[in-house]
Amino acid sequence: MNKRLAIGIDIGGTNVRVALVTDKGVIIKKLKENASENAIDLALKLAEDLLNEEVAGIGLAVAGVIDRKSGKVLVSPNIPSVEGVSLVNIFIERYHLPVFIENDANAAAYGEKWLGIGKEFSNFVLFTLGTGIGGGIVYEKRLLNVSAEIGHMTIHANGERCQCGNSGCLEAYASARALLSKVISALEEGRESLLRGLFNGNFYKLTAEDIYKTALDGDILAREMLKEAGKNLGIGIANMINMMSPEAIILTGGLIGAWDIYIQEAIKEAGKRTFKNLFNKVNIIPSLLGDDAGVFGSAGLVFENMENRRISV
Numbered sequence: 158m159n160k161r162l163a164i165g166i167d168i169g170g171t172n173v174r175v176a177l178v179t180d181k182g183v184i185i186k187k188l189k190e191n192a193s194e195n196a197i198d199l200a201l202k203l204a205e206d207l208l209n210e211e212v213a214g215i216g217l218a219v220a221g222v223i224d225r226k227s228g229k230v231l232v233s234p235n236i237p238s239v240e241g242v243s244l245v246n247i248f249i250e251r252y253h254l255p256v257f258i259e260n261d262a263n264a265a266a267y268g269e270k271w272l273g274i275g276k277e278f279s280n281f282v283l284f285t286l287g288t289g290i291g292g293g294i295v296y297e298k299r300l301l302n303v304s305a306e307i308g309h310m311t312i313h314a315n316g317e318r319c320q321c322g323n324s325g326c327l328e329a330y331a332s333a334r335a336l337l338s339k340v341i342s343a344l345e346e347g348r349e350s351l352l353r354g355l356f357n358g359n360f361y362k363l364t365a366e367d368i369y370k371t372a373l374d375g376d377i378l379a380r381e382m383l384k385e386a387g388k389n390l391g392i393g394i395a396n397m398i399n400m401m402s403p404e405a406i407i408l409t410g411g412l413i414g415a416w417d418i419y420i421q422e423a424i425k426e427a428g429k430r431t432f433k434n435l436f437n438k439v440n441i442i443p444s445l446l447g448d449d450a451g452v453f454g455s456a457g458l459v460f461e462n463m464e465n466r467r468i469s470v
């Protein structure tokens with residue numbers, strides 16, 4: 158029997174998402190749960206709910222540095238419970254099916270290439286803009302088998318300390334975590350802002366969305382901080398444009414909700430720092446699949462890997 162379904166699993170710092178996907182890219186069923194407890198047990202449980210005899214394999218997308226050969230997650234600052242664990246072996250032992258693993262941003266890039274806005278381009282770079290910043294690179298219609306940790310490119314010498322241990326990383330300036338930390342420091346120093354009126358003045362409860370909404374109300378501090386984060390993102394985008402000459406920069410993740418200030422500023426900055434001919438041909442655009450890109454991508458990689466295996470045998 159030609160098995161035409163795959164289970165895509167996206168294990169993130171906040172949620173575990175799973176989806177049963179056909180080889181034509183249609184989601185039959187999807188589930189999402191908060192990963193407050195053990196993310197691995199939760200992923201196994203959710204996968205079990207989708208399993209049937211037509212499933213050809215399982216694709217895992219995990220935030221972190223992955224060793225595809227051993228199936229291990231080497232480093233994952235946002236999901237410590239998966240660090241050093243051979244997730245692939247755990248899933249193979251449980252389900253006796255082929256299992257593949259990929260970094261979550263790489264899987265999202267594959268998802269966009271297969272079914273999203275990336276279908277229209279041969280070469281693009283995807284940025285995931287959330288708590289941290291991740292990336293995936295599609296070159297000549299293929300997902301590059303590289304780490305693509307674009308959030309950890311150095312954009313300031315002797316800059317801010319980053320979660321990864323380096324300093325001056327893009328993520329330390331342009332992520333939601335960085336934005337919040339800068340805003341909180343400014344409020345601690347006594348800066349005036351409408352943000353003080355939220356949560357009865359407990360500004361440690363603020364989210365990136367609160368900052369964007371307050372910026373739209375004309376708040377000077379919120380606007381200044383979003384623009385500063387956007388400007389830094391623009392430096393990272395410019396570096397990728399100058400390096401890869403992509404047809405598109407595809408942006409995804411929670412922070413793209415702040416498009417009109419944060420992303421517009423990034424586009425302006427990228428325009429100043431790139432070669433004109435490269436900037437003129439690049440499309441800087443939002444993703445089409447949004448939060449589903451990871452489950453689509455990890456399921457799609459099951460079909461692609463199984464196809465390649467067949468060819469190589």
Ligand SMILES: [Zn+2]
Nearest residue numbers: 309319321326
């Ligand atoms: Zn870093």
